Amino acid sequence: MLKYELVVIGGGPAGLSAAVEAYEQGVRKILILERDKELGGILNQCIHNGFGLHRFKEELTGPEYSLRYIDLVKDTTIETLTDTMVLEISEQKVVRAISAERGYMEIEAKAVVFSMGCRERTRGAIQLQGDRPAGVFTAGTAQRFINMEGYMPGKRVVILGSGDIGLIMARRMTFEGAKVEAVCELMPYSNGLTRNIVQCLDDYDIPLMLSHTIVKVHGKARVEGVTIAKVDENFKPIPESFKRIDCDTVLLSVGLIPENEITQNAGIAVDTRTSGPKVGELRQTEMEGVFACGNVVHVHDLVDFVSEEGALSGKGVAKYLKGELETTPNFSTANSDGIGYVVPQTVNLSNVDDQVTFYMRVRSVYDKHIVRAYQGDTLIAEKKERKFLPAEMVNFKIKKEILANLADGEIRFVVEEV
Amino acid sequence: MLDVCIVGGGVIGTAISRELSRYQLKVRVVERNEDVATETTKANSGIVHGGYDAAHGKLKGFFSAKGNAMYPQLEEELHFGFRQTGSFVVAFNEGQEPELDRLLENGIKNGARGLEIISGDRAREMEPHLSKSVTKALYCSTAGVTSPYELSVALAENAAKNGVEYSFYTEVNGIEKVEDHFILHTSKGPVEAKVVINAAGLYADRISAMIGEDDFTINPRQGQYVLLDKDQAFMTDTVIFQAPENGSKGVLVTPTVHHNILVGPNSDYIDEKNDVATTSDVIAKILKAGSKSIDAINTRKVIRSFSGNRASSDRGDFIIGETKVKGFVNVAGIESPGLTSAPAIAIHVADILKEMGLELTADPNFDPTRKPYKRIADMEAEELNNLIAEEPAYGRVICRCESISEGEIVDAIHRGLPITSVDAIKKRTRAGMGRCQGGFCAPRVMEIISRETGLSMEEITKQGEGSYLLTKRSKDALEKGGQDA
Ligand SMILES: Cc1cc2nc3c(=O)[nH]c(=O)nc-3n(C[C@H](O)[C@H](O)[C@H](O)COP(=O)(O)OP(=O)(O)OC[C@H]3O[C@@H](n4cnc5c(N)ncnc54)[C@H](O)[C@@H]3O)c2cc1C
């Protein structure tokens, strides 16, 4: 049986960064397994720019960003196997995988990093009603067709959901000569980054219809149109507002779901708020020696934070392999009013260098608000922002010395009016 | 000249074709769509009924009990997927309990096997998630679930192997009787046959009217469903019907043969035969009605909703037999339990042909078996290792949700029926049936079809004519520019 100190499952930005960091911290026998033909993950199909502003202070395209990490990996002795799909991991951390070239493999690992990314929600998941013709694609599938395979999936498009992938595809389809009739968004606000709304819709006069949804898809063989409607405050379509738009394509950008089948099959509980495993400050999961990072833990909007999280898990792996990782946590985190989730879910202070970054998302749009951290009634820290949007992940840093002064227990995050 | 032309490649047409392939006959199935099982047969409950439900004295009652008994052997021969899960008809109060006795009696008369009335508590011992409010149940141990489209594919592939021809994209637009045979006018030209079997499902009245036999009509009755993720399989592994109340039949909750959960259907007459759109109010009603049987329906786990239409005739029963026009046989009005009945109907149709005077000589080369798929998802380590060593394509996973390998897809393409659509692959291998619904694998499946069949990417459809997926190369202009330069 093959033996490694660390096996990384998924060769996207999260996995690459985890491997590189573990290597820098002295871990030598590392293997990255990737089911696609190339390393780089979802970034390979994101040929627009806007990646790496935080990390490299430069605007890179997706493939350029991932290439930086792939090059870092090449400078080390880290091994990679592409075209290799991990099926499951056992309780003893035996990783089972298959590939056309090597057949079925069992790999013994001292530590494992989960970095499998996420998948898109589909029309079934949102129970889109009407006919079921060809021409309904998730935005990511359309992106792959256009950017990687070189084919157009349609000419006249309505996009449902204003997530970043949908917004970027609105612009991409326009570049390729298609007409985007509208982007419908169920919520009264967009789920995409502000810069994407400006650069992908406003610049091309594509209407963003907030509080709107598709109530019916028309067409037997291929999409012929959709009926859209305005929704009331309970998200119920308002009949008087029904309006048909002719189109041959519907793109869905209605959310991503962390890809955690392997996690669940390994018996690791998944947090219903994030749909990812519960993790500690160094991204250790509830299973000893198993770490997780990137979109498999929670859906990130910027790859820079994915890389940052990957590095944290790489540090965790190195500490764990040296027997230095403390496991009993001091704190657990909780979300109340206005906060959807908080990652990490637990913190052990002795593993922390100088500060902990808490990643979280707010539940709706907040003007003139502040996010605060409390223990009981005691205010610990706060984070100001001009505006809080569900689309933009909040990074809330708290210094180690502040946490060191607290009693063990729960830290609660809240959105409050100023 | 054909001996027999079968119109329609649903489960009825394919079952008859396979039955006739036992004999030395020249048989062809003409189907207007791109594949078998494209209409009613692809969207139903997939239940192999116990045979107690359909009324005794009707053809439905007779054929469903007989058909049920044929399934275990059929599965052994053809490997399409059949599990004898057993079924409950549940009563929620004393008022409904006599209904169970009535079904039991009816079942015994039909010759159904494995029937027993049990208490609510006993039923909950078998299915712990069954609602507390169930007071009694009719249990049927011989009922089961199957995959209707995989069954049709299996029947058709086996028939094709034994000499039956399948013509897709072939729509029958008119039928002429000339002396001792028929000329069928199809979208692909004329087809001559001594015997015509009308197995055109929802359109059987139209086909029958083409030779002047217009004494029945088919009135479409809709059934919508929701399909839940496999991780909901804990809900039940027994088919759960509700005892009829106030004339309405109640919604069923059932495992599928592949361990998803299916909830539905409604039963409403509609105007358009081919209207299979789903509607949010019906879906909401179904989910509500289903949660009477099992409390745990988690609507966040819905991966797909769909709809199919029953071919109900105004005669209230199956219509099977030769018409006044000699040589023209109707197999019409095959509503539920038509799937269950199909194998038994097929034998009956062969008998009818014999009575009509067609010579049925057994074909000594007839092979009743079809090789099973090598499913990597079901394999143990060693078996998998050996397989990949021999055929590396089994080591490349294409559909990650259902763990379907390239090897399985290539196998599906080369089994004797022409493959031109992504749905054809989905029906045979399950690629695209999982929780991501093909979002990840569709482009890859298209590439494999293109490579193996020589069709261009633009020619591959989702589900036949007009359902194209791609319009053109996205880099046309660029590429041309490049060439000129
Ligand atoms: C369309 C789009 C536009 C975006 N735009 C921007 C932007 O402008 N700026 C920005 O900063 N960020 C952007 N992002 C976000 C950012 O790119 C992602 O958050 C980031 O790529 C996630 O990295 P990851 O490594 O967690 O996941 P992924 O990149 O999805 O990588 C996961 C990898 O794991 C592999 N894998 C999964 N399961 C297995 C298995 N069982 N066996 C083997 N391998 C497996 C997958 O094949 C994949 O390669 C965008 C994302 C998308 C989708």
Ligand SMILES: Cc1cc2nc3c(=O)[nH]c(=O)nc-3n(C[C@H](O)[C@H](O)[C@H](O)COP(=O)(O)OP(=O)(O)OC[C@H]3O[C@@H](n4cnc5c(N)ncnc54)[C@H](O)[C@@H]3O)c2cc1C
């Ligand atoms: C909601 C619902 C639930 C059901 N549940 C069950 C169940 O649980 N158990 C059970 O036993 N049965 C069930 N049934 C019944 C079962 O599905 C049907 O009896 C069976 O599928 C009918 O098969 P078919 O071959 O007659 O029709 P179809 O599958 O509709 O096949 C007819 C074929 O004829 C073709 N055709 C039509 N016109 C032409 C033409 N002019 N030229 C060429 N081809 C033509 C069509 O394209 C089609 O492929 C259910 C039905 C429905 C709708």
